[in-house]
Amino acid sequence: MQSLNGWTKSYCPYCGVGCGLLVQTQGGKVLKVKGDPSHPSSLGDVCSKPIYLPQVLHTPDRLLYPQIRARQDEAFTRVSWDSAFTHVGARLRQIIETYGADAVGFYGSGQFTTEDYYIANKFAKGFLGTNNFEANSRLCMASAVAGYMRALGADGPPPSYDDITLADCFLLIGTNTADCHPVVFQKIRRHKLANPDAVKVIVVDPRRTRTAAIADLYLPVRAGSDTALLNGILYVLIERRLIDEPFIAAHTRDFAQVAEAVRAYPPERAAAICGIEPQAIIEAALMIGQARAWLSFWSMGLNQSTNGVQKNQALINLHLATGQIGKAGAGPFSLTGQPNAMGGREAGGLAHLLPGYRQVANAAHREEVAAYWGVPVTQLSPKPGYGALEMFEAAADGALKALWIMCTNPMASMPNLNVVEAALRQAELVIVQDAYHPTDTTQYAHVLLPAAQWPEKSGVMTNSERRLTYVPQVVAPPAEALPDWQIVAGVARAMGFGAAFAHQSTEEVFAEFAALTAGRPCDYSGVNHARLQSEGPIQWPCPTLEHKGTPRLYVDQTFPTEDGRAHFHVAVYRDIEETTDAAFPLLLNTGRLRHQWHTMTRTGKSPQLMKEAPQPFVELHPEDAAQLGVGDGEMVEVASRRGRVRVVARVTDAVQVGTCFMPFHWGRLMHEGGAINDLTSDARDPIAKQPELKACAVRVVPVAALAMDESPVLAPMLAGD
Known part of the structure; x- marks a missing residue:
């Protein structure tokens, strides 16, 4: 382990910024956590969440032993690991x-180490013969992956965090960076404060957040x-001749089609669609077009949409049109939501992928991987497996018979939880x-398998800037908990695949995977555990x-496409799937809180992190609140076409008239008034299959009004949906 004066170097297990940590232990437990000044991604900065990790690791609700039951209404029986593997x-x-191999589905997590991802993916696709291996990354990054792939030929953000201080213009769109990626935000903020006139910041968000404060x-x-x-910004850039014509001619294709398509989005029309002034679009275009170097950052606001891939393509088009990619201080930079969602994509951890940014539908890719794994090429299916939403829908419909859920809590995090519950x-x-x-999901299990978590296991994770960090085991796992990859390997050996899953260490697993990336866009065949420990992140x-x-x-200026050029794509505007009406007149947006993460299975255990928002809430604009007869702090019922939840109202002009906002963190187990994702829509992007978690129609009614009505006003309405 890398130690410094009694502190061990590690890596934050929360968002994709990938901050370095220093961990101090005592008596086999984590005592303190602080930022690591030597980590190149964060330079000692951290947000509040990792500071309180010692509070959430050694808790009474840790899963300690394998347990089995025949039916979901029975009590669990503790069993040995050998019995669990065999069963x-x-x-x-x-x-x-x-039923066939495609009756089995795996649902993993961007919180896996890369080694966890690789072994689970190898087992499912290479030895069971199903591509039904998905991850919760489908909920956050799938649209960005598709955007990068279609435009540039490969996944992976082109810039680095070091480019922040080299840029003189930032476009933050669909990201509340201040709350969701605080360390990146502080880098941007410091650069802006140091250069208040020279550096320009554009923030695009329907909700006025802390991020907008620096705009x-x-x-x-x-x-x-x-x-x-x-598209409206690109229209202005073309009209004002603020595009890089030599770059477009030498290094891209299909610009003419895009230029023709955006003629339909002059500032007046684009502004009318967006609900802003035309001059604002012109001003944004001038800031971008006149910048020496500009960076864009985005996250769920673009990705969690039925139009998510089109939004990503439209944004990357701006970089290609201005030649702002592959140079200092420039490029399209998607902010990853989880600590190793990037590593998961590299390891092939989605239903259409194979390791090393390969595709299951590509025959040459299947041949390469089959030969490496020592299995017949026919063992690798050419058909992409179920996406995350499709997987649970297939289980609910009876087509999928087995679900193996690892390191994630879909019964709280997925949209339209009625479908997820039916599947389970x-x-x-x-x-x-x-x-x-218990978690929201473990309550439905037939088999419980206790997993080691950070910092009880070792492995590698990749952050948003493509930087690999070695994460050491700092303390022993409690009781019989094991690293995720060892659990999967144990089942593989029990099924007779022992020779392919005989790894004796995490280091061996990483070495096997790293060699498979050789020659690929995400090549890290020159990296191993020892090098990461001695040299640091790479x-x-x-x-x-x-x-x-x-x-x-x-x-x-060479791209990993068939012709070596970056590809423009016509980005087609399409409205959100579920619009408001008289029965559901408000548009709900969901998102994160700065001190919480995902479904709070960890952060929810810290009293300090819970102080900001001890219970879920809905933000309402004062005009809407007045019309609904809702006061600040009053209990309300929020209902959609799928479900309902009772929360506290917060009246604020941070949200627009006709819209509302709710943090998504609370599931049914954490909040007896219902889960936030009981409300959300499972409409999805047709290409990325990522759900539109950012927009659905709802109705808000004071609970007091419901109590006075013997027949609640919502009951007939919901019954008819």
Whole structure:
């Protein structure tokens, strides 16, 4: 382990910023956590969440032993690991022999280490023969992945955090960076404060957040209108000749089609769609077009949309049109939501991927991976598996018989939880592998498998700037908990695949995977555990042991496409899927709180982190609140076409008239008034299959009004939906 005066170097297990941590232990437990000044991504900065990790690791609800039950209404029986491996292996084999391999589905997490991802993915796709391996990354990054792939030929943000101080213009769109990626926000903020006149910041968000406070230009666009805005900006750039014509001619293709398409979005029309003034679009275009170097940052506001891929394409079009990619201080920079969602994509941890940024539908890719794994190429299916939403829908419909859920809590985090609950009740076998019990999801399990979590296991994670960090085991796992990859390997061995899953260490697993990335866009065949421990974090690609890593992609203006050029794509504006009406007159937006993360299975255990918002709430504009007869702090019922939840109202002009906002963190277990995602829509992008968690129609009614009505006003309405 890398130690410094009694502190061990580590890595934050929360968002994708990838901050370095220093961890102090005492008596086999984590005592203190602080920022690591030597980590190149964060330089000692951290937000509030990792500081309180010692409070949430050693808790009474840790899952300590394997447990099994035949039915969900029975009590669990503790069993040995050998018994658990044998039982799970036998049940999977029985289901596969009866229904086929595609009757089994795996649902993993961007909180896995890369080694966890690789072993689970190898087992599912290479040895069971199903591509039904998904991850909760589908909920946050799938649209960005598709945008990068279609435009640039490969996934992965081209810039680095070091580019922040080299940029003189920032476009923050669909990201509340101040709350959701605080350390990145502080980098931008410091640069702006140090150069108040030279550096320009544009913030695009329907909700006025802490991020908007540093904006030179704040654009409170109508929810879902981002594609029209970005097309309108490109219109102005072309009209004012603020594009890089030599770059376009030499290094891109299909600009003419895009230029023709954006003629339909002059500032007047784009502004009418967005609900802002035309001059604001012109001003944004001038800031971008006149910048020496500009960076864009985005996250869920663009990605969680039925138009998510189009939004990503429209944004990348702006970078290609201005030649602002592959150079200092420039590029399209998606902010990853989880600590290793990037590593998961590299390891092939989605239903259409194979390791090393390969595709299951590509015959040459299947041949490469099959040969490496020592299996017949026919063992790798060419058909992409179920996406995350499709997986639970298939289980609810009876097509998917077994669900193995690892390191995530879909019964709180997925949209339209009625479908998820139906899936968990319908499946013949539900395996949940987690560090805690009960969670919203573990309550539906037939098999519980206790997993080690940070910092009880070692491995590698990749952050948003493509930087690999070694994460050491600092303390022993409690009781019989095991690293996720060891659990999967144990089942694989029980099913007779022992030779392919005989790894003796995490280091061996990483070495096997890293070699498989050789020659790929995410090549880190020159990286190993020992090097990361001795030299520190490294950015891929890093193809040899002598290579120092790659801070910035595409500096040679060559792209990993079939013709070596970046591809413009016509970005088609489409409104949100579920619009408001008389029955559901408000548009709900969901998002994060700065001190919480995901479904609070960890952060919810810290009293300090819970202080800001001890209970869920809905933000309402004062005009809407007055019309509804709702006062600040009053209990209300929020209902959609799918469900209802009771929360406290917060009256604020941070949200627009006709809209409301709710933090999504609370599931049914954490809040007896219902889960926030009981409300949300499972409408999805047709390409990325990412759900539109950012927009659905709701109605808000004071609970007091419901109590006075013997027949609640919402009951007939919901019954008819």
